[in-house]
Amino acid sequence: MEQWILKELGRTDLGDKRRTKRFMEIVSNLSKSPSATVPTASGTWAATKATYDFWDSPYIxxxxxxxxxxxxxxxxxxxxxxxxxxxxxxxxxxxxxxxxxxxxxxxxxxxxxxxxxxxxxxxxxxxxxxxxxxxxxxxxxxxxxxxxxxxxxxxxxxxxxxxxxxxxxxxxxxxxxxxxxxxxxxxxxxxxxxxxxxxxxxxxxxxxxxxxxxxxxxxxxxxxxxxxxxxxxxxxxxxxxxxxxxxxxxxxxxxxxxxxxxxxxxxxxxxxxxxxxxxxxxxxxxxxxxxxxxxxxxxxxxxxxxxxxxxxxxxxxxxxxxxxxxxxxxxxxxxxxxxxxxxQRLEMALATYSIVAWRLLWLTYLARHCPDVSCEEVLESYEWQALYATIHKQIYPHQKPPNLSQVVRWIAQLGGFLGRKGDGEPGVKVLWRGLRRLDDISETWHFCQELEHH
Incomplete structure (x- = not known):
């Protein structure tokens, strides 16, 4: 589970630890691919069904x-x-x-x-x-x-x-x-x-x-x-x-x-x-x-x-x-x-996506307000490393993680942001496009890294 999910939703109490864990997994899946359909973002039929069942739950x-x-x-x-x-x-x-x-x-x-x-x-x-x-x-x-x-x-x-x-x-x-x-x-x-x-x-x-x-x-x-x-x-x-x-x-x-x-x-x-x-x-x-x-x-x-x-x-x-x-x-x-x-199910979905939408907006503006904070405030190590390798065609050459502003611009590049002199800072639209591509790239990267260690 990503650190930001635990930090953001760690206080959530849905009356059952299994429900709360499922909720965190749903938000994690949707935030990685916000514009994807629920089945695509969920990745498997089991995860998709669990999301729909969650939104249909009489206990939440x-x-x-x-x-x-x-x-x-x-x-x-x-x-x-x-x-x-x-x-x-x-x-x-x-x-x-x-x-x-x-x-x-x-x-x-x-x-x-x-x-x-x-x-x-x-x-x-x-x-x-x-x-x-x-x-x-x-x-x-x-x-x-x-x-x-x-x-x-x-x-x-x-x-x-x-x-x-x-x-x-x-x-x-x-x-x-x-x-x-x-x-x-x-x-x-x-x-x-x-x-x-x-x-x-x-x-x-x-x-x-x-x-x-x-x-x-x-x-x-x-x-x-x-x-x-x-x-x-x-x-x-x-x-x-x-x-x-x-x-x-x-x-x-x-x-x-x-x-x-x-x-x-x-x-x-x-x-x-x-x-x-x-x-x-x-x-x-x-x-x-x-x-x-x-x-x-x-x-x-x-x-x-x-x-x-x-x-x-x-x-x-x-x-x-x-x-x-x-x-x-x-x-x-x-x-x-x-x-x-x-x-009723749509209102449950809205409550879930509200967190996803806020994080997208927050990420867009945090990079402008706090450009020099570490990118590990918002991404896991394997995510930004996979991102850097994709953009630059090489392994990250420094020990210290890049800052948030640099990483957000790289995510935006995956979403079609050109970064020309007159383009200004990337907006939320290229970020949600880029995050969907980053999810595919980083999952593959993470899988390959685990294979190497074994």
Whole structure:
């Protein structure tokens, strides 16, 4: 069993040591070949059947699968004073699987599947630390077409409640001595989240979507836009299928605002206005083919200087990491291609692959944040030795293991990364491709090494 598996999942308790060992073997197999089918990643029919049986077990719940990883995440969190708890919702689309039971409708009434709300903890420098919470649900078909009725319900009766529950969970898992900053996109812009009771050292940073009324009589956007220009900063805009990576220059405005409670609820529920800091950043001289960045951020974080504002904007830019996490789950781990017949089994598989997806993302960014650490922090000796021999066509000539940055680039080369001057650091996609090839190479290498010793 690899050392990282024992370290990451050693606290897992599934009620039986044999089940826990089987779980570790499943995660090990899937992490070596994340984009492979379950039979291919498992290697044998016995291991494949054991994986499917595990996901069908009545004795195990998804929360039990995640618990060991969550505790390992808490240990990583203990090394940081500030933790970003990034929330986001995605959907798993299983429309083509007509025989799937337990699925619900998605944002399109013609699509069926599951909704997933995750909390990804990230360091203040942008290193993914692990999953803190994950909530999965299927929308009841009876609710389809009742949007107007849902608007009249309390927050506790709506899907919006998931943001509040996730905030509570984050606060429970992160010590009060650490500052936790809950970060959400525009979907998290609703009054109840602003007004929700928070413990000491718990703040939020939310991108505004609603043009709210202020106590001054103005609207939110015009109120912030009329504030004085405070300076400029640059951020790295990551590439995606529709745009290239670029450095964006942003103009900065910020001011204190007091937002009014919703008019249809304020008097009836005796809701109070909320004083917040508002930050508006707008991209200047954006390339003509891209949509310029314009973020209006609402936060409880204290602002004492322009440097504080720059820090908070960079923190918000790390929200992109949870989108990458969901991308790895769906495209890297091919979660939507699983055919497990029931939503319950799919949720078990999701809990398992959540650990695999996090490790892929973590490995990608750890190599950028800590390039000089030993590669043996993440790979077994035989794995990096086989990797070096494959890339360089020779046995590793030094006694000291190579560093993590070098090894991650070699794995990426196996996945198609060219490493040219303008290519930057390898991304998560070439890593999951490379890891699958590395598994085949290193297993053969390990087998040959054992033959030599015998």
């Amino acid at each position: 719940k998804p929360s039990m699968i995640r618990q060991g990883h969550i505790e390992a995440t808490q240990e990583r969190i203990s090394q940081h004073q500030v933790v970003l708890a990034i929330q986001d919702t995605t959907e798993l689309n299983y429309t083509k699987q007509k025989a799937l039971s337990g699925a619900g409708y998605l944002d399109s009434k013609y699509a069926t599947g599951l909704k997933v709300h995750s909390v990804l903890s990230v360091s203040s420098k942008g290193l993914p630390l692990g999953i803190l919470d994950q909530y999965v649900w299927a929308r009841e078909i009876e609710e389809l077409g009742k949007a107007e009725q849902r608007k009249k319900r309390t927050t506790a009766q709506k899907e919006s409640q998931r943001w509040l529950d996730a905030l509570t969970k984050s606060e429970q898992l992160i010590p009060e001595s650490k500052k936790v900053v809950t970060i959400t996109d525009r979907e998290g812009d609703f009054y109840d989240l602003f007004a929700y009771p928070r413990r000491l050292n718990s703040e939020f940073l939310i991108r505004a979507s609603q043009n709210r009324c202020l106590d001054s009589g103005e609207k939110l956007w015009s109120g912030v836009e009329s504030s004085s220009h405070q300076g400029h900063m640059t951020v790295e805009v990551k590439r995606n299928p529709t745009r290239k990576a670029r450095r964006a220059t942003l103009s900065i405005r910020y001011t204190t605002v007091t937002i009014q409670p919703p008019q249809n609820r304020g008097k009836k529920e005796q809701l109070a206005p909320q004083e917040l800091q508002a930050i508006l950043v707008t991209e200047e001289d954006a390339p003509p083919e891209v949509e310029p960045i314009q973020w209006l951020l609402l936060t409880t974080l204290e602002i004492n200087s322009i440097e504080d504002v720059e820090q908070y904007v960079r923190w918000y830019s790390y929200r992109w990491l949870i989108e990458r996490y969901h991308y790895v789950l769906k495209s890297g781990c091919r979660l939507e291609q699983l055919q497990l017949k029931t939503a």
